[in-house]
Amino acid sequence: DVxxxxxxxxxxxxxxxxxxxxxxxxxxxxxxxxxxxxxGLGLRLIYFSYDVKMKEKxxxxxxxxxxxxxxxxxxxxxxxxSTNQTSMYLCASSPPGSGASYNEQFFGPGTRLTVL
Amino acid sequence: xxEVEQDPGPLSVPEGAIVSLNCTYSNSAFQYFMxxxxxxxxxxxLLMYTYSSGNKEDGRFTAQxxxxxxxxxxxxxxxxxxxxxxxxxxxxxxxxQKLVFGQGTRLTINP
Numbered sequence: 001d002v003x004x005x006x007x008x009x010x011x012x013x014x015x016x017x018x019x020x021x022x023x024x025x026x027x028x029x030x031x032x033x034x035x036x037x038x039x040g041l042g043l044r045l046i047y048f049s050y051d052v053k054m055k056e057k058x059x060x061x062x063x064x065x066x067x068x069x070x071x072x073x074x075x076x077x078x079x080x081x082s083t084n085q086t087s088m089y090l091c092a093s094s095p096p097g098s099g100a101s102y103n104e105q106f107f108g109p110g111t112r113l114t115v116l
Numbered sequence: 117x118x119e120v121e122q123d124p125g126p127l128s129v130p131e132g133a134i135v136s137l138n139c140t141y142s143n144s145a146f147q148y149f150m151x152x153x154x155x156x157x158x159x160x161x162l163l164m165y166t167y168s169s170g171n172k173e174d175g176r177f178t179a180q181x182x183x184x185x186x187x188x189x190x191x192x193x194x195x196x197x198x199x200x201x202x203x204x205x206x207x208x209x210x211x212x213q214k215l216v217f218g219q220g221t222r223l224t225i226n227p
Contacts, residue, residue: 004159031213040124042204042219043160050213058214090159096213105215107159 003027004108006091012114019078021111023091030096032074033105034058034066037088049074050096081115088112119143122205122218131227135192139205139218142186146207146216149181151190154202154220163203164190195225 007022025032031050035043035058045058047066055066063085067075074093078085089112092105122139129135137151147168152160164179166172166188172179178191188207192199205218 033214035217040219042122043217045214048214092159094213104162104165107161109157109159 004091004093004106006089006108006111008111009109010112010114012116013078013081014116015082017078017081017115019081019113019115021076021078021089021091021113023074023076023093023108024072025074025091025093025106026072027093027095027106028071029093029106030071031094031103031105032068033092033094034064034074034076035090035092036060037090037110043090046076081113083115086113086115117142118219120205120207120216120218123221124219126222126224128224128226129195131195131197131225133195133225135195135199135223135225137190137192137203137205137221137223139188139207140186141188141207141216143207143209143216144183144186145209147210148208149179149188150206150215151177151179152204152206152217154204156201160204197225197227200224 004025033048034046049068065077090110091108094103094105120141149166151164153163154160169183176193180189202220204220206215
């Protein structure tokens with residue numbers, strides 16, 4: 001079974017702190033994704049990566065950065081946490097898709113981050 | 117206007133009812149259509165996947181895609197309390213590595 005793990009289930013931080021969210025997958029997937037999930041807004045893509053050291057901005061990258069030094073690990077960084085970044089953060093991974101196929105995204109359990 | 121629209125509910129129905137969940141979309145390039153199910157305090161899991169138009173059935177679940185209307189549906193027959201979850205539609209275009217999600221519909225099946 002594919003397993004995507006996230007470093008924390010619950011996290012409470014103060015405004016202005018630097019926050020690291022870690023994600024690890026064990027299926028040798030090329031693609032990794034970071035989403036945030038908010039009520040009424042669904043899943044919104046923050047950043048994704050299709051290879052080691054590669055990253056692409058998603059729909060809401062402002063206030064976030066990412067790091068992918070190893071294939072299995074994708075980190076989301078909040079440089080200076082703010083209260084509007086309180087949310088559920090979900091990591092996902094997938095093998096590469098082609099023009100004729102879709103490959104399922106596998107999600108981790110999520111990290112509920114509260115910024116006070 | 118959002119690229120994918122989904123009624124967030126919440127939706128509450130009695131056990132055994134037929135449930136209909138729907139999404140509309142605006143991007144005619146979408147070819148891959150998915151339904152994810154998310155239980156409380158868990159990440160989403162793929163439930164159904166359909167390529168292009170048509171129907172797909174898996175047990176009590178049926179996914180329908182109407183590309184002419186840019187409308188997709190998920191039907192749940194003989195709904196069970198264990199079906200209580202948030203259901204998210206998702207779509208992608210050929211060659212795209214990323215998905216576009218709807219807002220999710222929170223569904224409760226009452227015993």
